[in-house]
Amino acid sequence: MKRRKFLKNASLGSAVAGLTGLHHLEATPIKPEIAEQPFNLDYAPHFGMFKNHAGDDLLDQITFMHEMGFRSLEDNGMMGRTPEMQEKIGNHLSKLGMAMGVFVLDKGGNSANTLAAGKDEFVEIFLDGCKRAVEVAKRVNAKWTTVVPGDFQRNLPMDIQTAHVIEALRKGAEILEPHGLTMVLEPLSDTPNLYLRTSSQTYMICKAVNSPSCKILYDIYHMQKNEGHLITFMDMCWDEIAYIQIGDNPGRKEPGTGEINYQNVFKHIYDKGYRDILGMEHGNAHPGKEGEKALLEAYRKADSFM
Template sequence: MKRRGFIQKTALSAGAITLGSGAAFAARKKEVSKKHNFNLKYAPHIGMFKHHVGENPIDQLNFMADQGFTAFEDNLMRKRDVALQEKMANTMQKRALEMGVFVAVFLKEGNVASGDVKSREAFLNYCKESVEVAKRVNAKWMTVVPGNVAKKVRGAYQTANVIETLKQASAIFEPHDLTMVLEPLNFYNHPGAFLTESPQAYEICKAVDSPSCKILFDIYHQQIQEGNLIPNMDACWDEIAYIQIGDNPGRKEPTTGEINYNNVLKFIHGKGYQGILGMEHGNSKPNKEGEQAVIDAYKKVDNFM
């Protein structure tokens, strides 16, 4: 081959490589640009995006981060294998995902309104166990539910029993700068629950008087139980440490029900809230389509600036 032809051919090949690299770079840039910058810290949970990446929790965490989510919550973290907890914690640290709540004491585990000594001891043991889990996964908040009403105990005595239990639980959490968040539950999904309304939770937190005992305001539960969402949140704002989301009816993603999430989230942002908003709801549609619908819904309601 003549030298001139060789140079021309080499130049064309180099140009093709350059163009190919440029196209690849553009594709990667486009892929990165899909990551959304949310105004608030919305926290998906395990299983919410499993149709995109499979059942592996680590893959799901990476997918969440790729979409722009900056937090994650997992009700079942306390019950997961220690090795998995550590792997999830390492992934969250690498991907800058802040850990939200896990459940320290479930509804059926927390029957302390009666004043029964054994029930209180069990409740406190779950709290002690949760301290180690929280350290392992870098959690700051744990959900606590004080169980069902005690049918044969007067209401004021029940409240006093719950307050005393929570004072003892606070003494467990305070040295570790951890916060249990009390979650009022609605009458429809959880008939018979002791803690049902935000004013009730507010009264209890004021009585316990500890930085380790605050309110988890679940918007879905309180829309059913009491409505008047923004005024009620405002009234007990100084005791709210965590918020969860779900539309009603159906407990699916925002925009699928009656709650005006644009206004509610605008209020929360306006209060200077720096905490996490757990996405504790199901998907309104199945498969990948439903998972994408969740992502799109949060982009839509987060657009309140």
């Protein structure tokens, strides 16, 4: 049985069991102190993060996130969902008073069509993605879409590649800006072939594009790997950072599973006045319901900086 609301007279643990439909199994109770109350910062889980408690239905997962105190959702794959499902997700978020975080701009730039190459056909693919992203954003009431320029074009000087990227992003910003949609550029650590690698490089590009629709997505996990000095670099780039993502290093799991002092980092972000979304773009350190419970406990601990 799928439910949209917890039963008020049932324990939270029993309610969680009801979401899965497995009434004959005893659910691991989730302590009241790690459930229901909103967080100090606006963390956004993604689909699948709590499926062992909430089940496979996407709307039930959103409801569970809300019951656990989250007020936003992040879904990188939103552009791959049907318009009908996008509408359902957007309507359900609105009903619960939740916000939509980033989704990845489809074919915004990758190894197959890098913006650094300066090729018209690659730029057209990117601009088509921008136009489609506008329509998706309308359905889910999103304000941000993630863009990665793609790989190095190694037969070209670095400055020429940078000029190509800036020119393409300016064209994309012209499409997005009238609709209030911001592409957030994400420097990554996945492979050394990627063109965009550091926060300072991304800062320079955003300044050159010079549009409110082109800002930085500061992914703490990737930036810890590529450059470290998280607070220092965030401060240097702060006026261009529009969105933040989370993941501990090593492992790319929840806060507290790696080397990053997330309580200090979150406090710094809060003290800077940041009240937008922080996307939980990481995996669960442990499987099953116990892993989901541990993740909730980790966020309550890291968020207790007040």
